[in-house]
Amino acid sequence: MVWPEKRKQKGVRRLLFSFIFAGRGLWYVVKNEQNMAIHLAIAATVLLLGLIVGVTPLEWALLFIITGGVIALELVNTAIERVVDMVSSGYHPLAKIAKDVAATAVFIYTLIAIVVGIIIFYEPLLDIFG
Numbered sequence: 001m002v003w004p005e006k007r008k009q010k011g012v013r014r015l016l017f018s019f020i021f022a023g024r025g026l027w028y029v030v031k032n033e034q035n036m037a038i039h040l041a042i043a044a045t046v047l048l049l050g051l052i053v054g055v056t057p058l059e060w061a062l063l064f065i066i067t068g069g070v071i072a073l074e075l076v077n078t079a080i081e082r083v084v085d086m087v088s089s090g091y092h093p094l095a096k097i098a099k100d101v102a103a104t105a106v107f108i109y110t111l112i113a114i115v116v117g118i119i120i121f122y123e124p125l126l127d128i129f130g
């Protein structure tokens with residue numbers, strides 16, 4: 001099913017509606033999920049740190065992949081949580097598995113992001129503060 005306000009649109013306007021819906025989704029998660037605020041603050045800090053220490057183009061690419069990846073996974077995690085809440089009333093073992101697995105995906109990617117961040121920033125920060 002396509003939402004009526006988008007179905008009416010064609011071409012570029014339809015694309016524009018997709019961006020508007022995506023923006024609403026992002027805004028919803030930022031407003032309602034404390035974890036997302038934390039992820040965004042860390043992403044901003046990491047990118048600022050990248051500017052300060054002057055990372056290479058390849059390192060910039062990695063930083064965007066890890067920070068964007070954590071944010072994208074948190075969005076998918078929230079979407080899964082909402083769908084599970086919508087279809088399950090009360091406690092259900094499958095609801096628990098779905099939410100736990102989705103949360104684990106965010107957790108594992110976050111751990112990987114931390115390791116990549118340490119690899120990139122360890123030496124430059126040691127040079128500055130060591």
Ligand SMILES: Nc1ncnc2c1ncn2[C@@H]1O[C@H](COP(=O)(O)OP(=O)(O)OP(=O)(O)O)[C@@H](O)[C@H]1O
Nearest residue numbers: 033035081088089090091092093095096099100103
């Ligand atoms: N309907 C349910 N049935 C069984 N277990 C559930 C159900 N809803 C949540 N749980 C369990 O409680 C945990 C927390 O669920 P919740 O919906 O609060 O997710 P959360 O990760 O804390 O969400 P948020 O990111 O909004 O804080 C889940 O990981 C799951 O183990």
